[in-house]
Amino acid sequence: AQRVTQPEKLLSVFKGAPVELKCNYSYSGSPELFWYVQYSRQRLQLLLRHISRESIKGFTADLNKGETSFHLKKPFAQEEDSAMYYCALSPGSARQLTFGSGTQLTVLP
Amino acid sequence: SQTIHQWPATLVQPVGSPLSLECTVEGTSNPNLYWYRQAAGRGLQLLFYSVGIGQISSEVPQNLSASRPQDRQFILSSKKLLLSDSGFYLCAWSVLGGGGQPQHFGDGTRLSIL
Numbered sequence: 009a010q011r012v013t014q015p016e017k018l019l020s021v022f023k024g025a026p027v028e029l030k031c032n033y034s035y036s037g038s039p040e041l042f043w044y045v046q047y048s049r050q051r052l053q054l055l056l057r058h059i060s061r062e063s064i065k066g067f068t069a070d071l072n073k074g075e076t077s078f079h080l081k082k083p084f085a086q087e088e089d090s091a092m093y094y095c096a097l098s099p100g101s102a103r104q105l106t107f108g109s110g111t112q113l114t115v116l117p
Numbered sequence: 118s119q120t121i122h123q124w125p126a127t128l129v130q131p132v133g134s135p136l137s138l139e140c141t142v143e144g145t146s147n148p149n150l151y152w153y154r155q156a157a158g159r160g161l162q163l164l165f166y167s168v169g170i171g172q173i174s175s176e177v178p179q180n181l182s183a184s185r186p187q188d189r190q191f192i193l194s195s196k197k198l199l200l201s202d203s204g205f206y207l208c209a210w211s212v213l214g215g216g217g218q219p220q221h222f223g224d225g226t227r228l229s230i231l
Contacts, residue, residue, distance in 0.1 A: 051222050051223065052207065052222040053222070054219040054220070054221075057219060094161065098218075104151075105163065105220060106163070107153075108160050109160035
């Protein structure tokens with residue numbers, strides 16, 4: 009069975025500092041990986057997915073199959089980035105998502 | 118555009134009472150539908166998913182059941198609630214297809230069992 013681990017429940021950085029939210033997964037096949045974000049009083053929403061190789065709101069995430077990681081990074085954090093971030097995995101042809109436990113990011117002024 | 122509605126937003130129920138949470142999707146056909154639960158301090162746990170009317174897959178054994186009486190309607194039910202059923206319940210949809218499709222979430226229902 010697949011598993012997603014986000015080792016940090018809470019992460020605080022200062023505005024303008026780099027930020028990295030860690031995500032490790034265990035799955036024997038080729039997974040699809042996602043980052044979801046939930047801002048205060050808003051719905052959980054998709055931030056980015058690895059197959060798109062895109063940068064959203066300055067965030068990027070690279071799939072490292074050797075380290076089975078999909079860390080989310082941003083070079084200069086902004087206060088509006090404060091939110092709960094979830095890493096999620098979809099095992100290939102299946103439809104289900106397995107979520108990590110989430111990291112609450114706080115960007116301090 | 119597609120929208121998802123989930124209600125009620127909050128619910129307080131006594132132990133042993135029945136439950137019915139409803140989720141509807143508009144603006145799309147044949148969506149995959151999902152029910153998740155989020156317990157305090159934990160991630161989202163998939164409870165049920167459905168790929169079509171009357172087709173329900175259960176991910177974890179529990180006191181809950183799901184039904185899909187119409188294409189864009191997904192209902193989460195229980196005949197007798199337990200204290201452990203307290204939590205935050207989220208409905209989601211995705212386009213019909215395999216993995217890699219993003220899921221779109223509703224606002225959630227906060228369920229408190231007394």
